[in-house]
Amino acid sequence: xxxxxxxxxxxxxxxxxxxxxxxxxxxxxxxxxxxxxxxxxxxxxxxxxxxxxxxxxxxxxxxxxxxxxxxxxxxxxxxxxxxxxxxxxxxxxxxxxxxxxxxxxxxxxxxxxxx
Amino acid sequence: xxxxxxxxxxxxxxxxxxxxxxxxxxxxxxxxxxxxxxxxxxxxxxxxxxxxxxxxxxxxxxxxxxxxxxxxxxxxxxxxxxxxxxxxxxxxxxxxxxxxxxxxxxxxxxxxxxxxxxxxxxxxxxxxxxxxxxxxxxxxxxxxxxxxxxxxxxxxxxxxxxxxxxxxxxxxxxxxxxxxxxxxxxxxxxxxxxxxxxxxxxxxxxxxxxxxxxxxxxxxxxxxxxxxxxxxxxxxxxxxxxxxxxxxxxxxxxxxxxxxxxxxxxxxxxxxxxxxxxxxxxxxxxxxxxxxxxxxxxxxxxxxxxxxxxxxxxxxxxxxxxxxxxxxxxxxxxxxxxxxxxxxxxxxxxxxxxxxxxxxxxxxxxxxxxxxxxxxxxxxxxxxxxxxxxxxxxxxxxxxxxxxxxxxxxxxxxxxxxxxxxxxxxxxxxxxxxxxxxxxxxxxxxxxxxxxxxxxxxxxxxxxxxxxxxxxxxxxxxxxxxxxxxxxxxxxxxxxxxxxxxxxxxxxxxxxxxxxxxxxxxxxxxxxxxxxxxxxxxxxxxxxxxxxxxxxxxxxxxxxxxxxxxxxxxxxxxxxxxxxxxxxxxxxxxxxxxxxxxxxxxxxxxxxxxxxxxxxxxxxxxxxxxxxxxxxxxxxxxxxxxxxxxxxxxxxxxxxxxxxxxxxxxxxxxxxxxxxxxxxxxxxxxxxxxxxxxxxxxxxxxxxxxxxxxxxxxxxxxxxxxxxxxxxxxxxxxxxxxxxxxxxxxxxxxxxxxxxxxxxxxxxxxxxxxxxxxxxxxxxxxxxxxxxxxxxxxxxxxxxxxxx
Numbered sequence: 001x002x003x004x005x006x007x008x009x010x011x012x013x014x015x016x017x018x019x020x021x022x023x024x025x026x027x028x029x030x031x032x033x034x035x036x037x038x039x040x041x042x043x044x045x046x047x048x049x050x051x052x053x054x055x056x057x058x059x060x061x062x063x064x065x066x067x068x069x070x071x072x073x074x075x076x077x078x079x080x081x082x083x084x085x086x087x088x089x090x091x092x093x094x095x096x097x098x099x100x101x102x103x104x105x106x107x108x109x110x111x112x113x114x115x
Numbered sequence: 116x117x118x119x120x121x122x123x124x125x126x127x128x129x130x131x132x133x134x135x136x137x138x139x140x141x142x143x144x145x146x147x148x149x150x151x152x153x154x155x156x157x158x159x160x161x162x163x164x165x166x167x168x169x170x171x172x173x174x175x176x177x178x179x180x181x182x183x184x185x186x187x188x189x190x191x192x193x194x195x196x197x198x199x200x201x202x203x204x205x206x207x208x209x210x211x212x213x214x215x216x217x218x219x220x221x222x223x224x225x226x227x228x229x230x231x232x233x234x235x236x237x238x239x240x241x242x243x244x245x246x247x248x249x250x251x252x253x254x255x256x257x258x259x260x261x262x263x264x265x266x267x268x269x270x271x272x273x274x275x276x277x278x279x280x281x282x283x284x285x286x287x288x289x290x291x292x293x294x295x296x297x298x299x300x301x302x303x304x305x306x307x308x309x310x311x312x313x314x315x316x317x318x319x320x321x322x323x324x325x326x327x328x329x330x331x332x333x334x335x336x337x338x339x340x341x342x343x344x345x346x347x348x349x350x351x352x353x354x355x356x357x358x359x360x361x362x363x364x365x366x367x368x369x370x371x372x373x374x375x376x377x378x379x380x381x382x383x384x385x386x387x388x389x390x391x392x393x394x395x396x397x398x399x400x401x402x403x404x405x406x407x408x409x410x411x412x413x414x415x416x417x418x419x420x421x422x423x424x425x426x427x428x429x430x431x432x433x434x435x436x437x438x439x440x441x442x443x444x445x446x447x448x449x450x451x452x453x454x455x456x457x458x459x460x461x462x463x464x465x466x467x468x469x470x471x472x473x474x475x476x477x478x479x480x481x482x483x484x485x486x487x488x489x490x491x492x493x494x495x496x497x498x499x500x501x502x503x504x505x506x507x508x509x510x511x512x513x514x515x516x517x518x519x520x521x522x523x524x525x526x527x528x529x530x531x532x533x534x535x536x537x538x539x540x541x542x543x544x545x546x547x548x549x550x551x552x553x554x555x556x557x558x559x560x561x562x563x564x565x566x567x568x569x570x571x572x573x574x575x576x577x578x579x580x581x582x583x584x585x586x587x588x589x590x591x592x593x594x595x596x597x598x599x600x601x602x603x604x605x606x607x608x609x610x611x612x613x614x615x616x617x618x619x620x621x622x623x624x625x626x627x628x629x630x631x632x633x634x635x636x637x638x639x640x641x642x643x644x645x646x647x648x649x650x651x652x653x654x655x656x657x658x659x660x661x662x663x664x665x666x667x668x669x670x671x672x673x674x675x676x677x678x679x680x681x682x683x684x685x686x687x688x689x690x691x692x693x694x695x696x697x698x699x700x701x702x703x704x705x706x707x708x709x710x711x712x713x714x715x716x717x718x719x720x721x722x723x724x725x726x727x728x729x730x731x732x733x734x735x736x737x738x739x740x741x742x743x744x745x746x747x748x749x750x751x752x753x754x755x756x757x758x759x760x761x762x763x764x765x766x767x768x769x770x771x772x773x774x775x776x777x778x779x780x781x782x783x784x785x786x787x788x789x790x791x792x793x794x795x796x797x798x799x800x801x802x803x804x805x806x807x808x809x810x811x812x813x814x815x816x817x818x819x820x821x822x823x824x825x826x827x828x829x830x831x832x833x834x835x836x837x838x839x840x841x842x843x844x845x846x847x848x849x850x851x852x853x854x855x856x857x858x859x860x861x862x863x864x865x866x867x868x869x870x871x872x873x874x875x876x877x878x879x880x881x882x883x884x885x886x887x888x889x890x891x892x893x894x895x896x897x898x899x900x901x902x903x904x905x906x907x908x909x910x911x912x913x914x915x916x917x918x919x
Contacts, residue, residue: 001740006845008750012776014838015757017715021708021830026766026811030773033803034757037780042841044787046848047858049740054788055862057872063862067788069874070858075792076879077890083799084897090810091901097813105707 005045012038025093032089036082040075041046049070118174118188122242125151126235129228135699136224144223145213152205152234159198166195167613169620169629178248189308191246192617192630196456197241197365197372199614205234207592210355211471214589215478226266226354233259233361237902240369244248246295246305253291253333256366257284263361264353276349279684283336283346291333291373295637298380311379313622314360318383327381330373331390337783338370340428341398344421345680355474358413363420363470364463369715371424374431375622381731382435382625392432392531396549398425403556407563407664412473412483414563416466419509422557423462426524429620430455433527436534438625444634447530449626452619453611453635454523460614461516461603465508468596469564472502475589476568481579485563490573495584497594499569504597510561511554511653516603519637523770525550525646558657563664607637712833719836726843735850746786753779770811774804791875 011033019031051067097103128151136144162172172190177465179185190198195820209230216223236259239252257280265277295305301320302310310317317323334340339347350362361367381387399422399869406418434452437443475498476481476491492499504515509520528550532543546620575581584590603610616630627633641647676682702709726732756775784793861874861882871877879887 001742001746002849003734003739003846004746004750006842006849008737008753009845010838010840010842011754012838014834014843015761016834017837018761018830018834020711021715021827021833023708024634024766025770027465029807030760030769033773034760034776037776038841040780040792041844042782044783044789045845047856048738048849049787051740051788054790055874056790057866057874062519066862067118067857067873068856069861069878070856072789072792072875073878073883075789076795076875077886079792079795079799080890081893083803084894086803087806088900090806091904094813094906 001049002045005041005049009038009042009045013042023105025096025105028105029086029089029093033082033086036078036086040078043071043075043078118172118177118242119176119186120190121155122186122238123235124155124232125238129231132227132231133224136227140218142215143218144227145209145216147211148227148231149206149213150233152202152209155203156199157208159195159202162195163188163613166192166617167630168192169631173244180393183305184238184247184266185245186248187244187306188242190242191621192575192614192619193372193375193456194242195623196460196614196618197368198238200368200460201234201237201241201365204360204463204467205230208356208364208466209360211474211589211592212354213358214586215474216354222266226263229259229262229266230360233263233366237365237369241372244307246299246307249307250288250292250295253337253369254285254288256361256369257281257288257337260284260350260361260366260565263357264350266354266357267314267352270352272349273352274331276346276352280350282347282395282688283343283684287333287336287343289774290329290336294326294333297322297329301326307376311585314380314383316474319404324384324386328385328390330377330381334370334373335394336370337373338367338424338428340370340394340423340425341401344398344402345684347421348409348414348417351411351417355413355470356806358416359467359470359474363416363466364765367420367424368427368459368463369428371431371455374428375455376616377835378435378622379624382438382623387433388436388439390432391435392429392546395432396528396546396553398422398430400549400553400556401425403553405671406560407556407623407668409579410485412469412476412485412488412564412568415485415560416473418471419557419560420462420565421467422553423458423509424743426550426553427455427459427802429546430458430524430527433531434622436531437623440534443626444632445531447526448534449634450523450530451527452623453615453633454520454616455529456615457607457611457637458517458524460610461508461520461600464513464596464599464603465517467506467601468501468593471593471596472505475593478581479585480582482577485567487574488568488747489571490569491582492569494582495569497584497590499565501593501597502565502569502592502674504600505593506561506565508533508600510558510657511650513639514601514604516600519604519607519639521554522641522646522650524635525554525649526568526641529645529649542616547645551653553659554649554653555660558653559661561665562657562661566661587851594899595630611635611637635667649695674716689767712829715833715837718835719840722840722844726847731847731851732843733847733850735846740787743786746783748788749779749782763873766811767808770804770807773807774800775867777803789875791873831875 016031016035016038019027019034022031031039041060047068047070052065053061055066055069055072093103100107132148135147139147166172170673172188174188175420176186209227210232212226216226233256236252236255240249240256243249243252260683261277261281263275263842264280298310298317299305300311301317301322304310307616336343345366347362351358353362378387402418402422402425406415406422409415409418423471430451434455437448437451440446440448443449473483475495476488479495480488480491481498482488507858508517510513511518525547531546534543573582612630616633616635617734619628619633619635620630753776756779759772760769760776763772777796781793781796781800784790784796861878865877866869869877871881
């Protein structure tokens with residue numbers, strides 16, 4: 001399972017990077033969204049996908065049977081932060097469009113004397 | 116008293132200057148500053164008797180013991196002489212500046228803070244026994260010189276001159292640091308005394324010549340030797356007290372100090388003898404020749420300073436040659452070292468007074484242009500007398516101090532023809548000839564300076580101010596120095612015994628073990644020998660050429676402007692500026708895509724490179740979780756949604772597909788036993804999609820001209836690279852565990868230590884509580900950012916760019 005997951009993660013990263021290199025602002029933001037999904041799955045896979053019980057203490061479950069709680073804690077933090085970043089990006093894109101009338105990154109380059 | 120502390124005394128005092136300036140503004144700040152160099156001068160004078168007996172003082176302050184770096188103040192004859200010059204001339208310059216700088220119009224606190232900073236730096240240079248602290252003080256002199264030249268920072272020429280001096284001297288300083296490091300590697304120590312002690316072993320080392328050349332670069336840039344002298348004339352934009360102090364009496368002599376200090380180590384090398392003597396003498400004749408082209412009083416003095424520094428430099432080279440002479444005592448080779456130090460003292464004294472006179476003329480007539488000046492003799496009789504004494508001493512006329520050292524200089528140069536090593540037997544004859552030509556020009560520009568200013572016809576209509584004699588306070592310092600010029604002539608051997616001989620013993624420890632052994636007695640009359648006729652020739656030819664100066668001075672203009680070193684410097688500066696700019700623009704394109712490409716490429720290169728270097732590719736086929744049907748189905752949905760994002764025409768579809776990816780990730784969390792994650796992911800994904808759609812709703816125009824993303828190979832290659840890299844990372848991370856995971860600790864102690872059952876939650880709020888706090892902070896910052904972006908509307912203002 002981990003090997004297949006690794007390939008899927010690579011695929012997600014590939015798609016994310018390809019989107020982020022595009023010209024359209026909204027695609028770039030979608031790309032960052034995909035990137036964080038890939039990163040979350042990567043964290044999960046790194047810890048190992050074994051474990052027959054969720055990491056909640058229960059009667060009759062051996063310590064080794066719990067799924068690894070550490071990646072889960074990291075991912076939980078990461079999900080929230082990626083949400084914050086995504087919404088911030090969206091508002092920046094919205095404002096940039098309002099002010100400048102475009103979402104094409106090539107046109108957002110700035111001018112020579114504007115450094 | 117700790118000598119190290121004394122070095123830092125001026126810079127410590129500098130902290131109080133702004134306060135004194137603010138609180139006691141009605142008293143000229145210079146009066147407070149004056150106390151410090153005067154007190155230091157008196158203290159250093161008390162060391163004279165023991166040093167003149169051949170003693171030395173040392174005191175040490177640890178700085179970075181782990182790196183073996185310390186402040187070591189070591190005072191021998193050479194250090195003490197320089198310390199006395201720094202504090203003595205320093206005191207006179209401060210006194211002069213009190214009358215030169217107006218307390219109401221000038222930023223006195225800046226001026227004196229820089230000046231005191233310089234004093235510490237300079238004392239540090241001449242007393243440091245540790246190479247690294249010597250280097251630090253050396254650079255501090257460059258920085259304080261930069262600040263002082265740029266003191267009137269609103270003037271373009273000041274800023275230009277400050278930058279130029281900084282560029283050249285700091286370049287030399289860096290080279291010197293390289294030389295120091297090489298010396299440190301060779302000798303295994305950074306202490307100059309210990310290096311001198313093992314000088315014979317150092318000479319055979321591979322790095323020896325490199326260290327020699329690098330250190331000479333430092334000395335030549337600082338002491339304004341050819342071809343680096345070009346910064347000194349431009350440094351004349353500094354206030355005149357600064358020119359008198361830094362750019363003639365002390366800082367530019369740091370290079371001479373360095374050469375003198377390292378003579379015991381490098382004298383063994385023929386490269387050293389040739390470079391120091393040759394460059395010095397060439398600088399002397401070159402600068403004295405160009406001094407006559409100058410129209411600015413301070414310009415003349417700047418070139419004259421360069422020329423005189425060259426003269427002293429060549430004498431130091433000749434004193435290194437003495438190392439190679441057998442039975443040197445009894446020959447005329449002993450004169451070179453003595454003459455170098457003696458002329459160094461003379462130069463500091465007469466050039467200081469000349470600069471001050473130039474400042475007085477500038478102050479009282481409003482111009483330094485020698486073409487507008489003339490006939491000031493009757494209006495400014497005292498200044499004229501002082502200038503005459505200084506200039507005649509510079510020209511080498513009796514009865515002034517300069518005459519004595521000039522004679523010894525000629526003696527030393529004539530003696531070099533007897534030197535039969537290192538091809539001196541073929542080229543040696545050039546030395547007295549060049550020295551003679553240089554001396555002739557020195558004679559002419561000395562007269563040019565005095566008589567074109569004070570004699571001739573007075574032209575009051577060309578002067579911005581009505582000329583009159585300076586106030587008595589301003590005349591005090593130059594008059595004192597002028598009297599000193601006379602005193603040195605009257606009692607040269609007292610000066611010799613107390614100041615010169617201890618310093619000579621420090622330069623030539625291979626000849627003398629104590630100052631008393633220096634067998635030089637300064638006399639006024641040496642008989643009708645070669646030097647005597649050379650001197651007569653200088654006076655005769657010099658006088659004739661000065662008389663006809665106006666006829667041939669115009670021929671200087673024939674020299675093409677494009678061939679000057681200044682032009683070379685300007686072009687180099689321009690090229691490096693433009694080149695750096697063009698290079699930056701090459702990769703700073705302004706497109707975000709380019710920057711992302713750089714980042715992703717480097718991630719791939721660095722991560723894969725690390726993989727290859729550490730042979731970290733690994734696939735662990737055991738310990739795999741089983742593959743189930745649900746997983747396969749979810750995975751197919753995930754891949755399908757991702758492909759939809761990539762290939763959809765409509766952005767709306769892309770957004771919804773992104774949502775689908777998010778939900779499948781949530782399902783993965785369910786399958787891999789992460790219920791908390793699954794719940795959070797579901798909630799967040801829903802809100803995210805809603806947000807995307809909201810933003811999408813507000814960007815209507817864009818949505819209408821939808822098109823499919825065009826395929827771009829370059830992007831695809833980079834994307835594929837990142838994807839493959841991440842797959843490898845995931846495989847390797849799963850396969851090898853370098854250290855046991857902390858998870859086991861969490862699992863075992865979660866109930867006993869933290870009293871909770873949900874391990875993930877307990878980690879977040881208890882074990883790693885601060886992480887969560889900062890996570891909330893990030894959320895808060897993002898929220899504030901969003902509100903600001905939406906609510907805040909700055910009104911557009913036109914023409915706000917200051918740098919247009």
